[in-house]
Amino acid sequence: MKLSILQVDTADLTPYAIVCGDPFRAAAIAAKLDNARELAFSREYRTFVGEASGVPITVVSHGVGSPGAAVCFEELIKGGVKTLIRVGTAGSYSADVPPGSLVISTAAVREDGLTRQLVPIAFPAVADADVVRALYEAACETEGLVAKGITVTLDAFFQGVEEFPHQKYKRAGALAVEMEISALYVIATLRGVRAGAIVALDGYADADLREVYNPHTDVVSGAIEREIEAAIRAVVKLNGCD
Ligand SMILES: O=P(O)(O)O[C@H]1O[C@H](CO)[C@@H](O)[C@H]1O
């Protein structure tokens, strides 16, 4: 069966998938795998398959924002994917986890619009504990700072006239903000599969992103390299326990 939006034959998909926003990052992840091949590039969704230590892995870009990413997650799950790991970027809430650090998201604050249309807001967006453990262990095997904790998922990237809720979530102990993890965790829970996420911090969330956002630095590239390595190793670890 061919998935109508990803344009991938489900027979080519694997139980493990690594997902990320950027189609170029999907290619960079695939380049680290053995026997990698591109399956499709439809809209923002670029799909590869390959292997790490003999474990087959699908890699797909999901674009920016929860609604588009949700389409990707739903189709992957429909196609037989059982474990999804997001490899993303996020803005930091704390100088204790500065740009260049990695954060494993244990749960996401649902400040997105998409998941409210799926399930009541009281329902939590939580990662799978085994996926979090594997990601944390694998990330700690790389050089550099690693933290785990709650992240915030927002729809808006650049601020309008409304205040962003950064200060209250920072005071509540959240570590970072990005734009898709709540969709991933809610959809994974509703559909009965596992999910986790690792993000590379690319700046401070409460800065004026219109002025300062620049993820194209050596510090951020180094952190993205580390998170890719950690996500691939985490899949191999999880496969060893399944
Ligand atoms: O680097 P990715 O995976 O795209 O993640 C973050 O970067 C994008 C914003 O620039 C949003 O998608 C956000 O969640």
Ligand SMILES: O=c1cc[nH]c(=O)[nH]1
């Ligand atoms: O949503 C995002 C993603 C990366 N960096 C940010 O500050 N915010």
